[in-house]
Amino acid sequence: MGFSILGLAWRSLMNRRGSALLTILAVALSVALFLGxxxxxxxxxxxxxxxxxxxxxxxxxxxxxxxLLLYSVFRLGSATAEISWDxxxxxxxxxxxxxxxxxxxxxxxxxxxxxxxxxSYFEHYRHGGGTQLRVSEGKLFSDIYETVIGxxxxxxxxxxxxxxxxLTHGLGAGGLTDHEDKPFIVxxxxxxxxxxxxxxxxxxxxxxxxxxxxxxxxxxxPFADTISEDMIRGFDLTPKSVTAVFVGLxxxxxxxxxxxxxxxxxxxxxxxxIPGVALGELWQVTxxxxxxxxxxSVFVIAVGLVSVLTxxxxxxxxxxxxxxxxxxxxxxxxHIFFLMxxxxxxxxxxxxxxxxxxxxxGLLIAGPILSxxxxxxxxxxxxxxxxxxxxxxxxxxxxxxxxxxxxMALRRSLADGxxxxx
Amino acid sequence: MTTPPVIDLIDLRFAWQDGPxxxxxxxxxxxxxxxxxxxxxxGSGKSTLLxxxxxxxxxxxxxxxxxxxxxxxLSGPKRDALRADRLGVIFQMFNLVPYLSLVQxxxxxxxxxxxxxxxxxxxxxxxxxxxxxxxxxxxxxxxMLSRPVTELSVGQQQRVAVARALIGGPxxxxxxxxxxxxxxxxxxxxxxxxxxxxxxxxAALLFVSHDASLxxxxxxxxxxxxxxxxxxxx
Ligand SMILES: Nc1ncnc2c1ncn2[C@@H]1O[C@H](COP(=O)(O)OP(=O)(O)O)[C@@H](O)[C@H]1O
Ligand SMILES: [Mg+2]
Numbered sequence: 137m138g139f140s141i142l143g144l145a146w147r148s149l150m151n152r153r154g155s156a157l158l159t160i161l162a163v164a165l166s167v168a169l170f171l172g173x174x175x176x177x178x179x180x181x182x183x184x185x186x187x188x189x190x191x192x193x194x195x196x197x198x199x200x201x202x203x204l205l206l207y208s209v210f211r212l213g214s215a216t217a218e219i220s221w222d223x224x225x226x227x228x229x230x231x232x233x234x235x236x237x238x239x240x241x242x243x244x245x246x247x248x249x250x251x252x253x254x255x256s257y258f259e260h261y262r263h264g265g266g267t268q269l270r271v272s273e274g275k276l277f278s279d280i281y282e283t284v285i286g287x288x289x290x291x292x293x294x295x296x297x298x299x300x301x302x303l304t305h306g307l308g309a310g311g312l313t314d315h316e317d318k319p320f321i322v323x324x325x326x327x328x329x330x331x332x333x334x335x336x337x338x339x340x341x342x343x344x345x346x347x348x349x350x351x352x353x354x355x356x357x358p359f360a361d362t363i364s365e366d367m368i369r370g371f372d373l374t375p376k377s378v379t380a381v382f383v384g385l386x387x388x389x390x391x392x393x394x395x396x397x398x399x400x401x402x403x404x405x406x407x408x409x410i411p412g413v414a415l416g417e418l419w420q421v422t423x424x425x426x427x428x429x430x431x432x433s434v435f436v437i438a439v440g441l442v443s444v445l446t447x448x449x450x451x452x453x454x455x456x457x458x459x460x461x462x463x464x465x466x467x468x469x470x471h472i473f474f475l476m477x478x479x480x481x482x483x484x485x486x487x488x489x490x491x492x493x494x495x496x497x498g499l500l501i502a503g504p505i506l507s508x509x510x511x512x513x514x515x516x517x518x519x520x521x522x523x524x525x526x527x528x529x530x531x532x533x534x535x536x537x538x539x540x541x542x543x544m545a546l547r548r549s550l551a552d553g554x555x556x557x558x
Numbered sequence: 559m560t561t562p563p564v565i566d567l568i569d570l571r572f573a574w575q576d577g578p579x580x581x582x583x584x585x586x587x588x589x590x591x592x593x594x595x596x597x598x599x600x601g602s603g604k605s606t607l608l609x610x611x612x613x614x615x616x617x618x619x620x621x622x623x624x625x626x627x628x629x630x631x632l633s634g635p636k637r638d639a640l641r642a643d644r645l646g647v648i649f650q651m652f653n654l655v656p657y658l659s660l661v662q663x664x665x666x667x668x669x670x671x672x673x674x675x676x677x678x679x680x681x682x683x684x685x686x687x688x689x690x691x692x693x694x695x696x697x698x699x700x701x702m703l704s705r706p707v708t709e710l711s712v713g714q715q716q717r718v719a720v721a722r723a724l725i726g727g728p729x730x731x732x733x734x735x736x737x738x739x740x741x742x743x744x745x746x747x748x749x750x751x752x753x754x755x756x757x758x759x760x761a762a763l764l765f766v767s768h769d770a771s772l773x774x775x776x777x778x779x780x781x782x783x784x785x786x787x788x789x790x791x792x
Pocket of ligand 1: 551552574580598599600601602603604605606607
């Protein structure tokens, strides 16, 4: 029976193109929703997981561990407190600590976060399973008023080496309180990383201190205008505090011991977190929502499959004649059965395949938005095994569902014989 | 020469579900190559009888022998195969599968039967054979053949059905009131054409209708009431 019946099934579907396309669309949208949820979920996870590696501990002022992770690594939200420079130095001076990256966050330039740090950041920060940051153009900063910007910053603000940029105190986009008097010069542009680094502006810690001279009270001091750049350079610009510290250990074996020591040390209270553990906790929180979304989208697929059933069932009556003709020209009951099942299977298969492509199309369009809004790279979201399995499952379910109209058509055509009373 | 009769009905009894006996036929024969007109009023059981002969229905008792095969003794698939291989069927109307082209409608029996396919010249020559049959029935030209079958006139549709019945040279063609939707002129031409083509291919023809005036076109004419003892019908 094979191919000739498949050909019949295909032509029959094309004959009812309108209703078939609607059914295919219903299945496609349901499959797209399911796969879309799954892909964004995996993309977000992979993006987050890829953002930091090689850092053993992150230390900040006491807050929730997810909060510390989000603002220090992902530049989402903001810190409520800082840790003093002395405490930072004591962490850096510990015997079990190999390196530290101090981070001073809280400033902003046209919607991009400003990160005060030092050379250690470029040396020790790792992303995507161990990749070091790389300057694609220019060089690292070597002066207070120099800056190294992420790839997206350069692209979106059209900055190049030598551009002068003015930094804002505070996080508001295009804040009212631009420190217009002291521009920074772009000396380097980092290669694309697919992490929030691409959307960060890196300046020396001393630069952060410098832009706050005259702002110690939180508002612009009336004397700020009278302070010249030369005077500022004369000040001691060692920061008074940092927002967070990335810590690399001499030996990973001491991880838990060092974490406990930092968390329980006398003096300034600290929170030391292990990035992987904090991420795990984050996924636990989001996991509940994810599972709910997946459950809903599975139900939506079921609805899509019901539309396959409806579409074929409603066509049955008007097709009794056709069945009688097929029987008269030699079709066995098995042919009739196979024809109906094949139609359902084709609707399911087409719908699922179209759904897979809809998702890819959606990612193509929404991908850049997601990545610029959340700093999540959704590369690696191409067609994967889950797409294949979903197509297979929907195909199988549609085939199974097709047996219902198939049995009905079979019974009717056996009862009708060659005469169809309409 | 002992060619078995094309149709041999012996003590055939049939009733729909729990209804009264519709058909009770002690004996009826159709010889090879014979063209017979079977007359009966509407509802008398003509279509039912054709269903029994085609092996789509099963009688409660008695024998239906078709081309030497006892249909009641054959399994369902064997009956289906016999029909696919050696029978041509023409209905009253709506003979065509709406989503197939003219040629595809004609070659339809060849999809279900390899014997029929071989008899029609084999896979590669099917379409050619369909086109030849269609043109013998007055349906030719690129434009005609590429029209959707739903756009054909009833007369044209019935001629496509004849071509389909004829493809692969079946031994028996059964036609169930194929002219009842045609006007008088078209009807006479259709019957002539059907007779001529059946004669040419050597197929026996059983043509049923309620319209007694058609009898003159045939070798032999039978009234269903003559051969049927049951009064279950109308
Ligand atoms: N599929 C069927 N199921 C039940 N009864 C049927 C069916 N087909 C026909 N009948 C009944 O059988 C009788 C004969 O019908 P039919 O064979 O179509 O007569 P004809 O073809 O001579 O007009 C009618 O009373 C009809 O109602
Ligand atoms: Mg009838």
